Amino acid sequence: MLHPNLHKAAGGENRKRPSLWASNLQTQDLIDEVKAQNRASEPIVSTRGGTGSSTYVVKELVYAYAMWISPKFHLKVIRAYDQLQTEGVAVADHAADDLIDNPLDYMEKLLGQAKQLKAERLHLS
Template sequence: MVVRQDTHGRYSLNDLHRAAGLEDRHQPAYFLRNDGVRALIEEVQSANLQTAPVEAVNGGPNRGTYACRTVALRYAAWISAPFEFKVYKVLEDYLDGRLVPATPALPSGYIDALEALVVAEKEKLRLSEVATQQAQQLEAQGRVIEEQRPAMEFLERFVKAKGSAGVRRVAKGINRRQNDLVRDLLRDRVLYYEGRHLVPFAKYQDKGYFVVKLGEKNGHAFTHARFTSAGVQWAAARYGREAPCESAARLLPAAPQPAAQLPLLPESTQP
């Protein structure tokens, strides 16, 4: 005998009716019309106001009438004494641990469908995570491109201009501090000081990275190094930083200017 229970632990009177032989005169509806049964239900209800002692489910796979244990046992007694004894016997075996409630087996087709659904949901979640990671990577790449754009525009415009630029302008264009760039150029023996001004070693001047310009200040003539377009590309590749600190494209003049009009290195950069 299998008697279903609802979520509140109430027993199916329809299952008890079926176990008793399904006689028409033993229908749960007739039982619930009994005055004594109604009085019992009222007593049970007054003792437990949270859950109704009897409830009818009109639709779905679990439709039927469900009653608390007290009312269900009264129903078994109302049907017949022998049936009441059988119900009490089953209840005793269950309470004593000699009877394990039966767990209804799910159809194999349902289990297969459920497993397929779980696999599909896992794959959907995986693809969603992959798509999110790819979107984040593309966004990060886009930010890097946007950050590098000013320095790249500076280099492109300078190369097209076919002019020359001083150390200060090149340092800004490749996102380096001027003093740091000068320090690196001195360390690598690319430039050296001649008096107060920087001039290139012959090796790098011969490679076309620098030109030496003549200038005049306070009546004194001097020479100083300026980067060519090839020198700017070389310096960017060797000493440049990835993320520019400002728009380097604005640092390049529209046309080459005379050396005397360009800013010189401050005296503090002397060795």
């Protein structure tokens, strides 16, 4: 769900309203790309009625909105992606202790991700 608290946490400024983000061309292009890659479900679903309205979005769009409202978060995502591309792995802040305390569990997750990526790559070729 695209929670209104994200907007409030960003200062609640009018220029950071979810509706402005959703209507900009870059966001529309991203929504189209998400639809093209996953035709099974709609990336944005709005509901109205009852006690109010809600907007449910796929995870990728939550990240995109968060990057749009927060330059600090946007930079963090860019740096994590860069680390992943240049070093082949990126450890999230919250996962560092888990990696050190449970390296085998972490490696199993990493291996699972690698197998999934390989299967997707084979499927595309």
